[in-house]
Amino acid sequence: MLRLSLIRRHLSDCFRPGDLVLLEDKGQKRMTTLVQSSAARERLEIGVHLSSNDFVSFSTIVGLEPGSFARSKRGKLIFLQRPSLEEYVLHMARGPTPMYPKDAAACLTMMDVGNGHRVLECGTGSGALTLFLSRLVGPAGCVFSFEEREDHLARAMKNVDRWIDLQNRLHSGSWKRNVTFYSHSPSESNRSHMDRLDSAVLDLQEPSFVLRTIIPWLKVGSPVVVYLPNITQVVQMWNTVLKEGLAVRKMRTVEVMHRLWSVDVARRHNREVVSSDLDSQPAYIARPSHHQQPHTGFLLLMRTSNKAHAKTE
Numbered sequence: 001m002l003r004l005s006l007i008r009r010h011l012s013d014c015f016r017p018g019d020l021v022l023l024e025d026k027g028q029k030r031m032t033t034l035v036q037s038s039a040a041r042e043r044l045e046i047g048v049h050l051s052s053n054d055f056v057s058f059s060t061i062v063g064l065e066p067g068s069f070a071r072s073k074r075g076k077l078i079f080l081q082r083p084s085l086e087e088y089v090l091h092m093a094r095g096p097t098p099m100y101p102k103d104a105a106a107c108l109t110m111m112d113v114g115n116g117h118r119v120l121e122c123g124t125g126s127g128a129l130t131l132f133l134s135r136l137v138g139p140a141g142c143v144f145s146f147e148e149r150e151d152h153l154a155r156a157m158k159n160v161d162r163w164i165d166l167q168n169r170l171h172s173g174s175w176k177r178n179v180t181f182y183s184h185s186p187s188e189s190n191r192s193h194m195d196r197l198d199s200a201v202l203d204l205q206e207p208s209f210v211l212r213t214i215i216p217w218l219k220v221g222s223p224v225v226v227y228l229p230n231i232t233q234v235v236q237m238w239n240t241v242l243k244e245g246l247a248v249r250k251m252r253t254v255e256v257m258h259r260l261w262s263v264d265v266a267r268r269h270n271r272e273v274v275s276s277d278l279d280s281q282p283a284y285i286a287r288p289s290h291h292q293q294p295h296t297g298f299l300l301l302m303r304t305s306n307k308a309h310a311k312t313e
């Protein structure tokens with residue numbers, strides 16, 4: 001009996017039609033769904049293309065455990081895994097650029113998002129940050145997400161639904177749909193049900209107008225994070241806060257830097273591994289990678305206050 005349940009558990013961990021899989025070939029990643037509808041059954045035999053003349057068939061992947069290797073038609077070994085949320089948002093369909101995961105991580109920390117919180121997001125965009133927020137606030141929390149462009153909102157809702165559906169298939173429906181979407185700006189919203197929010201994030205080109213609107217919707221002392229790509233916009237933003245005496249206190253402005261490193265076994269020109277003189281273990285070349293992430297944006301943290309921002313602060 002125990003053996004049977006172990007086998008069942010093992011089988012449910014394996015890739016099934018309908019699952020999302022991330023294939024990695026020498027650092028290059030591709031995300032795809034193992035299609036399952038009868039119309040697409042033919043594709044199940046075709047699989048995912050690695051190049052014009054190589055592919056991995058979906059039927060090779062179905063039944064394997066995440067963390068396994070599959071062999072492509074031309075004999076390459078391809079690493080298979082389930083995408084993390086970070087990988088999902090980097091590979092999902094996008095319109096506007098999603099907030100990059102390094103910035104999203106810092107943003108969530110600055111917002112101090114926790115279980116059961118009610119948070120506001122303006123600029124749903126592609127829905128990347130929405131998913132991180134939804135996961136953190138959990139079933140008792142709520143995300144109010146505003147997007148004024150219907151095409152962006154439709155795409156974002158699909159991205160959010162797809163991820164939640166997949167997680168619920170894998171973990172027996174534990175991810176509650178806790179995001180309420182609005183197809184307009186907060187300034188056009190009826191605020192009656194939006195009182196006493198725990199935090200807010202604004203990721204849009206001109207946040208000052210929205211900031212003015214949402215300050216009274218938040219508990220006094222709540223964090224508000226604004227994400228802006230250019231330092232000139234940052235200066236303009238703080239200027240608006242001062243000039244209009246908005247009821248927030250300026251906390252800090254942050255740029256998140258990630259430095260990628262290459263840590264690789266040293267090889268000669270003929271690909272032979274170089275051994276270290278001391279213990280005959282492979283020698284390593286460890287140095288900052290040639291491919292660094294470019295600048296993404298600045299995060300401005302403020303807290304709502306019971307008095308207007310003083311010009312001297």
Ligand SMILES: C[S@@+](CC[C@H](N)C(=O)[O-])C[C@H]1O[C@@H](n2cnc3c(N)ncnc32)[C@H](O)[C@@H]1O
Nearest residue numbers: 096098099123125126127128129147148185204
């Ligand atoms: C850079 S994207 C946001 C990306 C998003 N944070 C993500 O992680 O996918 C900015 C979005 O804000 C939307 N937007 C701009 N002004 C707005 C407003 N006043 N109210 C609601 N949405 C707005 C734009 O249409 C765009 O989709």
